[in-house]
Amino acid sequence: MEPVPTDLTTALADVRTLLLDTPHLARAVAAGRRKGLEPPAAERVEVRPVQLKAGPHLQFTARTGPVVSTRNVPVDEAAAAVDDLLAQPYGNLHVETATEVVQVRVTKKGDAQVHRAAAAHEAGPAGHDKAKNRLVDPDDPLFRVLGAGGDKRRQVEAFVRQLAPLAPTVLSRPGDRVRAVDLGCGNAYLTFAAHRWLGDAARAEGKVLTTVGVDVREDVVATGRRAAAEAGLTGLEFAVGSIAGADPYADGGPDVGPDVVMALHACDTATDEALARAVRWGAPLVLAAPCCHRDVQRQLHGNRAPLVRHAILRERFADVLTDTLRSLVLQLLGYRVEVVEFIDSAHTPRNAMIRAVRTGSGPRPAARADLLAEFDELTRTWGVSPALARMLEPELAAVRAGVQAAL
Ligand SMILES: C[S@@+](CC[C@H](N)C(=O)[O-])C[C@H]1O[C@@H](n2cnc3c(N)ncnc32)[C@H](O)[C@@H]1O
Known part of the structure; x- marks a missing residue:
C-alpha cells in the first residue's frame, strides 16, 4: 500500500498507542534524524516487549555508534518512556504488531508519511531465550x-x-x-x-x-x-x-x-x-x-x-x-x-x-x-x-x- 500523508501529531499518537499495546506489539525501531533538527539522543532505539521474572516489561535498546545500552521498563510505567522516545526528533518510526507493520517517515516539511502493511511476525512479549517469531510469514x-x-x-x-x-x-x-x-x-x-x-x-x-x-x-x-x-x-x-x-x-x-x-x-x-x-x-x-x-x-x-x-x-x-x-x-x-x-x-x-x-x-x-x-x-x-x-x-x-x- 502506498504511504498516506498524515499530520505528524496524529501519526505519533497512533504510534504511541501501538507501543503501549504490549500484548500485540512485536518490535519497534526509531531511527534516522529529521531534516534541520539536532540529532536524537541515540542514533537508533529498538523497543520490544519482554517477559522478565518481575513481569512484562518494555525493553528499550539504544545504540549510538558502537555504544549500546538497554533499559527495561515495567509496562504499567512505560508511558513516560514511550513519550520521551517519541519526543525525540527521529525521522523514521517502524512498528510491527501482531497484525500490521506501520512505518512513519517524517518529511522535510515536518509532516508524516504513514505506510501500513499486513504483519509477517507473531507478536507479544517474548522470553529472552525463545524468540520464535517467524521472519517470513508462511501464510503470506x-x-x-x-x-x-x-x-x-x-x-x-x-x-x-x-x-x-x-x-x-x-x-x-x-x-x-x-x-x-x-x-x-x-x-x-x-x-x-x-x-x-x-x-x-x-x-x-x-x-x-x-x-x-x-x-x-x-x-x-x-x-x-x-x-x-x-x-x-x-x-x-x-x-x-x-x-x-x-x-x-x-x-x-x-x-x-x-x-x-x-x-x-x-x-x-x-x-x-x-x-x-x-x-x-x-x-x-x-x-x-x-x-x-x-x-x-x-x-x-x-x-x-x-x-x-x-x-x-x-x-x-x-x-x-x-x-x-x-x-x-x-x-x-x-x-x-x-x-x-x-x-x-x-x-x-x-x-x-x-x-x-x-x-x-x-x-x-x-x-x-x-x-x-x-x-x-x-x-x-x-x-x-x-x-x-x-x-x-x-x-x-x-x-x-x-x-x-x-x-
Ligand atoms: C535450482 S534453481 C534454484 C532457483 C531458486 N534460487 C530457488 O532456490 O528456488 C537454479 C536456477 O538458477 C538458474 N541459473 C542456472 N545457471 C544460471 C546462470 N549461469 N545464470 C543465471 N541463472 C542461472 C536456473 O535457470 C534456475 O532457475
Whole structure:
C-alpha cells in the first residue's frame, strides 16, 4: 500500500498507542534524524516487549555508534518512556504488531508519511531465550501467488534467518538506498521473502530497498514480474540474463553495486558466477547456498585415491572440497567467511551456506600467505582448478604477487 500523508501529531499518537499495546506489539525501531533538527539522543532505539521474572516489561535498546545500552521498563510505567522516545526528533518510526507493520517517515516539511502493511511476525512479549517469531510469514499471500510448497517456505525462512543478523552490516552504511540481488532466482521464492523482510528492516532505518532477481530463464522472470505486480510490491524487479553478465545496478554509476548478494541453489558453477560477481562488485554481504558441485567432481573423475574412488564418496568429497576452496578464495579477496548449515538436511540435502562479509582490508599479510599456501596445497594434491579461482584469476594473481613481494 502506498504511504498516506498524515499530520505528524496524529501519526505519533497512533504510534504511541501501538507501543503501549504490549500484548500485540512485536518490535519497534526509531531511527534516522529529521531534516534541520539536532540529532536524537541515540542514533537508533529498538523497543520490544519482554517477559522478565518481575513481569512484562518494555525493553528499550539504544545504540549510538558502537555504544549500546538497554533499559527495561515495567509496562504499567512505560508511558513516560514511550513519550520521551517519541519526543525525540527521529525521522523514521517502524512498528510491527501482531497484525500490521506501520512505518512513519517524517518529511522535510515536518509532516508524516504513514505506510501500513499486513504483519509477517507473531507478536507479544517474548522470553529472552525463545524468540520464535517467524521472519517470513508462511501464510503470506505471496507464497500462494508463487505456489511455493512447505519445504521451499522453510528454506527461504531459514535463508532469511541467516541474513537477519548480518543485515545491520549493510543497513548501517551511509545513504538512503539498499540494493539486493538474488542470482539464479528461479521461481523467486527467496527473492520475494528476502525483499519482504529486508524491505521492512530497511524502512525501519529510513532506507529504501531495491531487490533484483536474475535468471537466464525468461519464463521464470516473467512469472516473477507478474507475481510482483499482483502482490503490489514496489522495488522488486527481475532481469533475464546470465549471472556472469548481471549488473542490474550499473545505471547508478561505476561504483554502485548490490549491498547484498544472495544465491540459493544456483546450479553448479552458477554459484561461482554469483560469488565472482559479488567479489567484483565489492558487495559487503554475500549469502550463497550452493547446489550440485559438478565442476570439481568432474575433475576428480579418474583419481584413484580411496577418498574419491567410489562415485558417491567422490560426489560428497567434491562438495566439501569445492566449498572449502570457495571459502579460501573469498578470504583471500577480503571477506570474512563462515560455512554453516542453514537448514536441517531433512528439508534439503543442499543445506550448506557460505556467509561472507567484506572486511575491506582483507587478511593480514602473514594470514594471506597461509591461506594461499592452503589453497595451493589443496588444488595441487587433488589436481583441480576450481571454477571460482578461474573466474577470479586476475584478482588472485594480484594477491599472489603481493604475498611474494612481502617474502
Ligand atoms: C535450482 S534453481 C534454484 C532457483 C531458486 N534460487 C530457488 O532456490 O528456488 C537454479 C536456477 O538458477 C538458474 N541459473 C542456472 N545457471 C544460471 C546462470 N549461469 N545464470 C543465471 N541463472 C542461472 C536456473 O535457470 C534456475 O532457475
